[in-house]
Amino acid sequence: MSLLVADLARGVMTEFQEKLRQQHEEAMHRELEALLHSASESQAEISRKEFDGFKKLFHRFLQVKGPAVDWAKINRPPEDSIQPYEKIRAKGLPEDIASSLNKLAVVKLNGGLGTSxxxxxxxSLISVRSENTFLDLTVQQIEHLNKTFNTDVPLVLMNSFNTDEDTKKILLKYKHYKVKIHTFNQSRYPRINKESLLPIARTMGTSGESAEAWYPPGHGDVYASFSNSGLLDRLLAEGKDRPSGAASSSWRSPTKTRADVKGGTLIQYEDHLRLLEIAQVPKAxxxxxxxxxxxxxxxxNNLWISLPAIKRLQEKNQLDLEIIVNPKTLDGGLNVIQLETAVGAAIKSFNNAMGVNVPRSRFLPVKTSSDLLLVMSNLYSLDAGSLTMSQKREFPTTPHVKLGSSFTKVQEFLSRFENIPDMLELDHLTVSGDxxxxxxxxxxxxxxxxxxxxxxxxxxAGAMLENKIVSGNLRILDH
Structure with missing residues (x-):
């Protein structure tokens, strides 16, 4: 009898939970329709398509009952599923390299602000080397490729509503470069009140108080927004077959160090290669x-893939990307959540996917001022937009640099250096305070x-610090 009661109780609870999910979903749909009614006709047409994607994500979010993976099913990837970069490089370039390059498009995420x-x-407009910005370096790299091989590799930028206007103004400076530059916009999704599970937006605007009510939903949105923009079909019509840098059937992965422990990793899961992000991992x-x-x-997140494969999977709605729930606290103290996806999570949807284990020299992230110090220093040489480790550096590894909070903001960071120190023989640098x-x-x-x-x-000026600890108070006064 007690088992029967327990079964009935579970049934009632499941029915209640399902009814609650339906109520949340219906309430969300009503709020989204109300927002669309406040939009202009042209804005509503774009937003309705984006909201369709958001509704699917929200529906899946309500169904989630726990971690996205069963830890017991996780295995290391088979050896042949991740190829060493040097092995691929040793094969050399194809004889008709120009023909191969003319099938290529370079897609870059350009939706992020430098707020951190x-x-x-x-x-992308932060100066990183010799007054060159991230975007300058990217354009220089592709132009060098096009000039060297007489090809027509375009650059495609996925902007967000935060970056689109500023980026389009800057693009005018490249009109005489041998690079065609296209842009499309990432989707714009409403932030969700953590308690009510309803949008906090009251209008479709993104300025003033409405600005923080919206967000770009992670780089996994590239598949849908690329397709919805019409640019995917346009590039296919021009004979482009595979993009570089945004989505692909080969995923680039360097060997992990202790500085990279939070980064996603490739795993074997139920006979598929899959990306595992830390947000999907059970706490234990x-x-x-x-x-x-x-x-x-x-x-x-440097990936390669066939453009026809993206189109096919997008049309069949077969790109099943795990949801990343990103909690935020807004300036007024309101707790919200953002539903996001990661571009690399699509790996399980592509046939014959593989990883490429690249050396650290192929991975040079700049997420903090500590990273910025490295790329601005004489550790790296700049050639045709590419930064490579200086041949004068005796060790192939980069120094570990940790700058304190007084260096976090770029302008303050720059004000603390009369010029960037010589770091060719540096192993470790920690700086804290004024x-x-x-x-x-x-x-x-x-x-x-x-x-x-x-x-x-x-x-x-002129100081040489070698294996030194400096502390206390040291002022050099002008005379």
């Missing part, structure tokens, strides 16, 4: 996920500089 580094505009297995022995590589660097400073070995609260340290 104290910038107001697109992150997070430490195991971060291990550099069990999961030896991490995903860079610290400035004079002209022609040289850093070698392990250098730790700590200015405690209320103290200031000015490293004088």
């Amino acid at each position: 580094m104290g910038c107001k505009g697109p992150k 297995h997070v430490d195991e996920f971060k291990s550099v022995t069990k999961f030896k590589i991490f995903n860079t 610290v400035t660097f004079g002209n022609k400073v040289s850093l070698k070995g392990t250098v730790i500089i700590i200015a405690n609260h209320g103290d200031r340290i000015d490293i004088p």
Whole structure:
């Protein structure tokens, strides 16, 4: 009898939960329709298509009952599913390299703002080397490719509503470059009140108080927004077959170090190669996920794929990307959630997918001012838009650099260096507090500089610090 009661109780609970899910979904649909009625005719047409994608994501979010993976089913990828970069490079270039390159399009995510580094505009417009921005370097790389092989490889930028206007103004400077540049916009989704599970937006606007009510839903949106824009069909009509840098049947993955432990990794799961992100890992297995022995590589989101395959899977609605629930707290203290997807999660949807284990020299992220210091230094040489490790560096590894909160914002970071120190022989640098660097400073070995609260340290011009710990108060006064 007790088992029967328990079964009935579970049945009632399941029925109640299903009814609650339906209520949330119906309420969300009503709110979205109300938002569409507040939009202009042209805006409503675009937003309705984007909202269709959001509704599917929200529906799946309501169905989620736990972690997206069963940990017991996770295995290391088979050896032949991840190819060493050097093995592929050794095959050399095809005889008709120009014909192969003319089937290529380079797609770059350009929807992010540089807010984490104290910038107001697109992150791609931050100066990283010799007054060249990220975008400048990208355009220079592709132009060099087109000039060298007499090809027509275009650059495609996926902007967001945050970056589109500023980016289009900047693109005018490249009109004489040998690079065709196309843009399309990432979807715009409403942020969800964590308690009510309803949009916080009251209008379709994205300025003033409405700005924080919307968000671009992660780089996994590239498949839908690329297709919805019409640009995918246009490139296919022009004979483009595979993009570089946004989505693909080969996923680039460097060997993981302790600095990369939170990065997604490739796994074998139910006979498919799959991307596993830390947000999908059950709490009890997070430490195991971060291990550099069990999961030896991490995903860079630099991917290659056949454009016809994207079109086919998109039309058949067969791109099943795991949902990433990203919690945020807005300035007023309101707790919201963003439903996002990751571009690499699509790997399980493509036949014959594989990974490429690239060397660290092929992966140079700039997410913090510490990363920015490295690429601005003499550790790297700039040639045709590409940054390569200086031949004067005796070790192939990059130094570990950790700059304190006084260096977080780009403008403050730049104000603390009269010029970037010589770092060719540096292994480790930690800087904390109110610290400035004079002209022609040289850093070698392990250098730790700590200015405690209320103290200031000015490293004088021409100073050479090798295996030094500097602390206390050091001021160099002008005379």
